[in-house]
Amino acid sequence: MYKATNNSKVEVSTKEQTETLKVGTSSSSTSDISSLNPNDSDKGLKRTLKSRHLAMISIGGVVGQGLFLSSGANLAKAGPAGLLVAYVIIGFVVYWVAVELGEMAAYIPISGSFTVYCRRFVDKSFGSIIGYNYWACWSIIVAVELVAIPLVMRFWTEAVPDWAWSGIFLVLMFAMNLYGARGWGEAEYWFSLIKIICVIVFVIVGCLTSGGVIGGTVYGFKYWKDPGAFSNGVLGVINALVLAALSMTGTDIVGVSAGESDNPRKAIPQAVKNVFFRIIFIYMLSVFTMGMLIPWNDPHNLSLSGRDVTVSPFTLVFQLAGLKGADSVVNAVILITFISCGNSGMYVTTRTLCALANEGIAHKKFAYVNSRGVPIYALICTSAVSLVCFLTSWIPGSALFMVLASLGGIAGLITWFGIALSHYRFRKALLVQGKDLNQLPYMAPGHPSMNILVMVVCIVIILISGWSYFVPADAIGLVGSYAGALIALFGFLGLKYWTKSRLIPLDEIDLDTGVRYFTVEELDAEKDQNKNESFFKKLISNII
Numbered sequence: 001m002y003k004a005t006n007n008s009k010v011e012v013s014t015k016e017q018t019e020t021l022k023v024g025t026s027s028s029s030t031s032d033i034s035s036l037n038p039n040d041s042d043k044g045l046k047r048t049l050k051s052r053h054l055a056m057i058s059i060g061g062v063v064g065q066g067l068f069l070s071s072g073a074n075l076a077k078a079g080p081a082g083l084l085v086a087y088v089i090i091g092f093v094v095y096w097v098a099v100e101l102g103e104m105a106a107y108i109p110i111s112g113s114f115t116v117y118c119r120r121f122v123d124k125s126f127g128s129i130i131g132y133n134y135w136a137c138w139s140i141i142v143a144v145e146l147v148a149i150p151l152v153m154r155f156w157t158e159a160v161p162d163w164a165w166s167g168i169f170l171v172l173m174f175a176m177n178l179y180g181a182r183g184w185g186e187a188e189y190w191f192s193l194i195k196i197i198c199v200i201v202f203v204i205v206g207c208l209t210s211g212g213v214i215g216g217t218v219y220g221f222k223y224w225k226d227p228g229a230f231s232n233g234v235l236g237v238i239n240a241l242v243l244a245a246l247s248m249t250g251t252d253i254v255g256v257s258a259g260e261s262d263n264p265r266k267a268i269p270q271a272v273k274n275v276f277f278r279i280i281f282i283y284m285l286s287v288f289t290m291g292m293l294i295p296w297n298d299p300h301n302l303s304l305s306g307r308d309v310t311v312s313p314f315t316l317v318f319q320l321a322g323l324k325g326a327d328s329v330v331n332a333v334i335l336i337t338f339i340s341c342g343n344s345g346m347y348v349t350t351r352t353l354c355a356l357a358n359e360g361i362a363h364k365k366f367a368y369v370n371s372r373g374v375p376i377y378a379l380i381c382t383s384a385v386s387l388v389c390f391l392t393s394w395i396p397g398s399a400l401f402m403v404l405a406s407l408g409g410i411a412g413l414i415t416w417f418g419i420a421l422s423h424y425r426f427r428k429a430l431l432v433q434g435k436d437l438n439q440l441p442y443m444a445p446g447h448p449s450m451n452i453l454v455m456v457v458c459i460v461i462i463l464i465s466g467w468s469y470f471v472p473a474d475a476i477g478l479v480g481s482y483a484g485a486l487i488a489l490f491g492f493l494g495l496k497y498w499t500k501s502r503l504i505p506l507d508e509i510d511l512d513t514g515v516r517y518f519t520v521e522e523l524d525a526e527k528d529q530n531k532n533e534s535f536f537k538k539l540i541s542n543i544i
Contacts, residue, residue, distance in 0.1 A: 066247030066341075068334045069148050070405055071287055072294075072313045076301040078240035080291025081229035086240035087247075087287050089457070091279040094248045096454050097416045099444040100423035102272035106441040108514040109268070114415065115355050117422040120510050121429065123503050125496040128361045130418035133488050135352045137411030138345040139385040141249065144404045145342035146170055146386060152312065152338065155331045173343045174383050177350065178374060184347050191340035198333045199282050202314055206289035209321045216322070223295040231296040235468055242409035242465045242481065248283065249412035269442035286314075293317050349382035350375045406480025410462060414488050417458040424451040429509040 074083050110116050114134050119127025149169050150162035176187055205214070212218035230236055290313040294301070300316055312334050318326040354375035357367035366378040388404070427447050430437060437443060466481030495501075 066243065066249070066405075067283065067286060068312050068314055068337055069151065070243045070247060071290065072298075072301040073402065073405075074240040074243045075287075075290065075294060075296050075313065076298075077231065077243075078236035079227075079229050079231035079296045080224055080288075082231065082233075082237045083240055083244075083287050083291055084284070085237050086244045087283050090241060090244040090248050091283060093416060093454055093457055095276060095279060096446060096450045097419050098272050098275040099446070100451065100454075101419050102268050103440060103442050103444040104423055104426055106268040110355070110514050114418060114422075115352065115359055115361075116514070117426065118418050119359060121422045121425045121504070122418075123496070123501050125492055125499055125501040126418070126421075127359075128356075128495060129488055129492040130415065131352060131356045131359070131361070132491070133411055133418075133484075134415045135349050135356065135382070136484070137249065137408055137415060138348045138352070139382050140404050140408040140411065141246075142173070142342050142345040142349065142382070142386045143388045144246075144408055145338045145345065147404060149335065149338050149342075152331060152335050155315065156328075169339060169342070170383065170386055173339065173346050174379070176343050177346050177379055178376075179372065184343065188340060188344060191336060191343070194333060195337050195340065196282070198314070198330065198337075199286055202317060202330075203285045203289050205321050205323070205326075206293055206317050209317065210289070210292045214321050214323070217320075219293050221292060223292065227295050227297050238464050239468055241461050242406050242413075244409075245412050245461070246405050246409035248279070249408065249415075272442070290314075290317060293320055346379070346382060346386075349385075350378040353378035353382060403476055403480045406465075406477075407484045410465065410481065410484045411488075413458045413462055414485065417455050420451045420454040420458070424448055424455075425504075425506065425509065426511075429506045429511060432506040433509075433511060435511060 071083070074086065077083075078086055104117055108117070115127050115131030117127070118130040146166040146169060147162075150160075150165040153160065153165050177184060209215045209217075210219045232239070294313055294316060298316070301313075312331065314334060315327050315331045318330045353362055353366050354369070356362035357364055357375075357378070366375065366381065368375065368377055370376045423444065424447070427437075430440075462485050466478050469477030469481060
């Protein structure tokens, strides 16, 4: 007997069929069993990611240059108080996107899920554009990380050309992704742990330095007074929103990796809870700390003005603390974070492109998965897109970096809009079709008001993102702010006209295909495990 997460009852009479459904691989024994297989669109991918992988990755897996380098540019744009306001706004959006995605991903755990959810719950053309937008978003982010790496390497030497550093680390990221989801998950687990430790040490050292305990100088909030808490008023906050969005892009990786989690019903809700801790303890405390110690007009802050960009705000804080050799160690950790985020981006793009191929909206070759569970042709394609980093051989690295960073941030906002809309219609369809909401593995709070608010905020940020680039006209800034959004909009309208797709009626939305079912044995074993866990272990599991 099967216990399903919807109202249907499925009886399985043979051990072989039970085992097939337990592991989530396709079955040919009966057409009924095959149709209920949760992984039909994940052919060949393996459920090898453990709960600890998703838990740690959800906290620090995608923390990369957005925080460790772009935050310097944002500090220059908005000032310390303005930067904090920008991160609060984006953090608010990210939290609600995470819980909305978590509800759908726990119910229908499919790798590269955004395309599937948007195509199934909203409109096929809309889903196709969201899928390609997300693929482009992370392809850009991989390129951004590769462009950022030479900027960090300049801390030690400028003898090696930028394109050489980018090429070396592109090969390294490609190699790590060849080992499949388990290898990627294990690498990201340790990378994430290193990043989290670095942030904790950074905040502690920063607070001690600000108070004069180390370094010999009391900073406090003096830079909030001179040169000021805001560098450019409200406009500065607006300018900082896109790069703040880029910093927090990656919450959705929980949904992308759902199809390769061994127990999404348990792992995904736990990972979603970690997003709140990531927003507060990694982003908010980090930008607050650097705002106390680094003035917004510091020449090391990254910008298009050609300033010295070799020093990350994290590295600069350790230099101010006067800890001998610590700045080099921190810079090495920052290098690891860039590799980690690029590695995650490469994983996300391959699974998204694989999902697009399985949906029939990308070349079928990209759906091929090798014996390690790696969509190898999708991996090769997305790696090729990242070769844009070699443009740094004739375009100044900082200028290309800022354009790519803006494009990535806007693409992230478009993705969040798609997630909020698909969840809005998913929940409405559940009610229209008479499904019991109590049988959802995880239920997101705030529906429908938070869905609507997230969609409105995302649209507003996209529209105002390039406001300061109109007068005086700045072509590079305008391209970074609006090119991605315009391509997505006209792509959707053109595709909708070509395919004649329509908004799917709520009573026709498919809420059954891809739902993962659990055997009674699995659920009983999980209950026994929970009973045997100590209070301390349960407390730790709720945090990490």
